Amino acid sequence: MSDRGHLKKTAHLAEVPASWEAGPRGARPRRLLSTRTIVVYGTLFVAAAYYLLPLYVMIVTSLKGMPEIRLGNIFAPPLEITFEPWVKAWSSACTGLNCDGLSRGFWNSVMITVPSTIISIAIASINGYALSNWRFKGADIFFTILIVGAFIPYQVMLYPIVIVLREIGLYGSLSGLVIVHTIFGMPILTLLFRNYFAGLPEELFKAARVDGAGFWGIYFKIMVPMSLPIFVVAMILQVTGIWNDFLFGVVFTRPEYYPMTVQLNNIVNSVQGVKEYNVNMAATILTGAVPLLVYFVSGRLFVRGIAAGAVKG
Amino acid sequence: MSSNARAGRPSRLTRNLSAKIASVPMMLTAVVIFLGGTLWTVIYSFTSSKLLPRLKFVGLDQYERLWSAPRWLVSIENLAIYGIFSLIFSMVIGFVLAALMDQKIRFENTFRTIFLYPFALSFIVTGLVWQWLLNPEHGIQSVVRAMGWAGFEFDPLYNSSIVIYGILIAALWQGTGLVMCLMLAGLRGIDEDIWKASRVDGIPMWKTYLFVVIPMMRPVFVTTLVIIASGIVRVYDLVVAQTSGGPGIASEVPAKYVYDYMFQAQNLGQGFAASTMMLITVAIIIVPWAYLEFGGGRKRV
Numbered sequence: 001m002s003d004r005g006h007l008k009k010t011a012h013l014a015e016v017p018a019s020w021e022a023g024p025r026g027a028r029p030r031r032l033l034s035t036r037t038i039v040v041y042g043t044l045f046v047a048a049a050y051y052l053l054p055l056y057v058m059i060v061t062s063l064k065g066m067p068e069i070r071l072g073n074i075f076a077p078p079l080e081i082t083f084e085p086w087v088k089a090w091s092s093a094c095t096g097l098n099c100d101g102l103s104r105g106f107w108n109s110v111m112i113t114v115p116s117t118i119i120s121i122a123i124a125s126i127n128g129y130a131l132s133n134w135r136f137k138g139a140d141i142f143f144t145i146l147i148v149g150a151f152i153p154y155q156v157m158l159y160p161i162v163i164v165l166r167e168i169g170l171y172g173s174l175s176g177l178v179i180v181h182t183i184f185g186m187p188i189l190t191l192l193f194r195n196y197f198a199g200l201p202e203e204l205f206k207a208a209r210v211d212g213a214g215f216w217g218i219y220f221k222i223m224v225p226m227s228l229p230i231f232v233v234a235m236i237l238q239v240t241g242i243w244n245d246f247l248f249g250v251v252f253t254r255p256e257y258y259p260m261t262v263q264l265n266n267i268v269n270s271v272q273g274v275k276e277y278n279v280n281m282a283a284t285i286l287t288g289a290v291p292l293l294v295y296f297v298s299g300r301l302f303v304r305g306i307a308a309g310a311v312k313g
Numbered sequence: 314m315s316s317n318a319r320a321g322r323p324s325r326l327t328r329n330l331s332a333k334i335a336s337v338p339m340m341l342t343a344v345v346i347f348l349g350g351t352l353w354t355v356i357y358s359f360t361s362s363k364l365l366p367r368l369k370f371v372g373l374d375q376y377e378r379l380w381s382a383p384r385w386l387v388s389i390e391n392l393a394i395y396g397i398f399s400l401i402f403s404m405v406i407g408f409v410l411a412a413l414m415d416q417k418i419r420f421e422n423t424f425r426t427i428f429l430y431p432f433a434l435s436f437i438v439t440g441l442v443w444q445w446l447l448n449p450e451h452g453i454q455s456v457v458r459a460m461g462w463a464g465f466e467f468d469p470l471y472n473s474s475i476v477i478y479g480i481l482i483a484a485l486w487q488g489t490g491l492v493m494c495l496m497l498a499g500l501r502g503i504d505e506d507i508w509k510a511s512r513v514d515g516i517p518m519w520k521t522y523l524f525v526v527i528p529m530m531r532p533v534f535v536t537t538l539v540i541i542a543s544g545i546v547r548v549y550d551l552v553v554a555q556t557s558g559g560p561g562i563a564s565e566v567p568a569k570y571v572y573d574y575m576f577q578a579q580n581l582g583q584g585f586a587a588s589t590m591m592l593i594t595v596a597i598i599i600v601p602w603a604y605l606e607f608g609g610g611r612k613r614v
Contacts, residue, residue: 040416044418044424048424050486058442074455126336127335130332136333142336143343149343152347153568155572155591156589158588159575160349160353164345186342215331215335240433244437246554251572251576280441284441284442291434296430303429
């Protein structure tokens with residue numbers, strides 16, 4: 001029963017964007033410029049300014065030259081636009097170890113994110129499918145452990161994973177990190193897929209069974225084609241989550257494989273040399289660009305993804 | 314369980330073999346990593362492991378050392394301050410924004426996009442942006458001073474007594490959008506009739522919110538609370554990016570203590586003990602919630 005409750009909760013949160021059209025509540029504004037309207041919009045605009053300010057400052061800082069930054073104020077638009085900081089951030093900023101900029105981190109992150117996303121979604125969707133349609137004895141126990149495990153702080157499991165990876169010879173490599181992302185993505189993704197599959201009409205499943213389709217046949221021919229939206233949601237969740245990861249990257253890879261976030265932190269917080277704030281901000285924008293792009297392109301699906309992710313915590 | 318689950322359940326063991334094979338990664342993860350890994354760490358927290366894990370039990374030694382280490386005490390204090398304030402502020406700000414968004418406003422989508430975009434960014438990016446904004450020589454402080462208020466002081470990242478609030482500002486910037494979204498979903502779940510009834514009775518809007526709507530949104534608040542709280546215990550990247558724990562040890566947090574002792578100071582026992590304390594903290598938050606939500610003899614339908 002609790003599973004049903006969970007399902008409902010997820011479904012409810014997942015419907016957030018769609019139901020927004022249906023109904024803001026509260027009293028209808030009477031005049032266009034009543035005090036209430038002014039207060040509501042005034043507060044919202046101030047809040048929006050607060051949220052936008054850091055993005056704005058990031059962008060203007062990255063387009064200024066260092067002399068201008070030293071003299072001027074951070075909110076002023078650049079007098080003279082220069083793209084040099086961007087070039088330097090990408091190709092020649094120093095991390096203390098090497099001086100080839102963020103590009104190395106970017107490609108590492110791509111090599112981490114792409115396989116991690118594909119593998120974790122493949123495994124989790126099959127898990128969810130098995131859990132909702134092919135339940136076997138004991139399956140719920142594993143699932144419960146998985147969900148409870150999602151709340152355990154990562155720090156508790158870090159060292160045991162280091163030992164396991166070292167035993168199988170993958171500690172420090174990119175494949176090791178892909179495994180780690182697959183493991184920690186599993187609880188939320190499995191929950192997501194299990195609830196989605198449980199919500200599909202069971203007649204479909206029964207009919208396919210009668211027609212003689214087996215476990216894999218039903219999965220590939222019925223479940224996957226019918227669940228493309230949830231695959232997209234899972235993808236958004238994983239791409240942003242894995243791209244933004246810092247802890248696993250720093251623990252489980254060698255410096256030459258550091259993902260972009262780690263590389264960025266090493267560039268900006270490196271103690272040697274003069275601080276080049278414009279290069280730092282350009283590097284920061286570059287690192288944030290991928291998840292931001294995913295966010296702006298996916299819009300409502302992103303909200304759905306984080307609402308689903310939020311249920312897990 | 315659900316009926317469609319029963320429909321697919323075969324009677325014999327072998328017929329479900331594919332499902333079992335397909336679930337092997339899940340079983341391994343659940344048993345070996347989540348269960349086994351956690352037990353392993355807890356057990357080894359009672360040993361004197363230094364560079365390598367060794368099963369030489371020393372009782373509660375590691376915990377005694379932990380709780381007498383100034384750095385750990387600072388970490389715990391910071392976590393408490395950060396936790397309490399970020400809970401209060403993100404709940405209040407998130408709810409107020411959601412309530413404002415719920416007033417039949419124009420450009421609702423635009424506002425939501427703006428409030429939520431920081432959530433898509435990593436903590437590293439967030440930390441570095443705010444490190445720059447709070448830079449005393451060039452950031453907000455210098456701008457306000459240049460406007461004529463020469464004595465203005467706002468340099469949380471360089472002042473050890475308020476550094477944790479500097480981190481809090483960044484964390485709130487990143488996380489309140491999510492709270493707003495969850496709260497807005499909750500508000501949209503309130504029956505329109507409630508609003509009609511309170512309007513008919515002439516109850517002021519703020520009173521309706523305070524005494525009718527908020528009590529009705531209890532489940533949303535509880536879920537949000539659990540989400541924020543388990544995120545708070547994990548806070549790590551943000552501190553690393555923004556202050557690296559400084560000035561001195563003023564902005565250390567437990568997750569960073571664990572990492573530093575495990576992977577830099579080669580003092581595994583301390584790392585294990587500290588991470589076990591983190592586990593206990595999470596358990597204190599999660600167990601009562603899980604009990605209320607799923608257990609306690611009350612079945613949810």
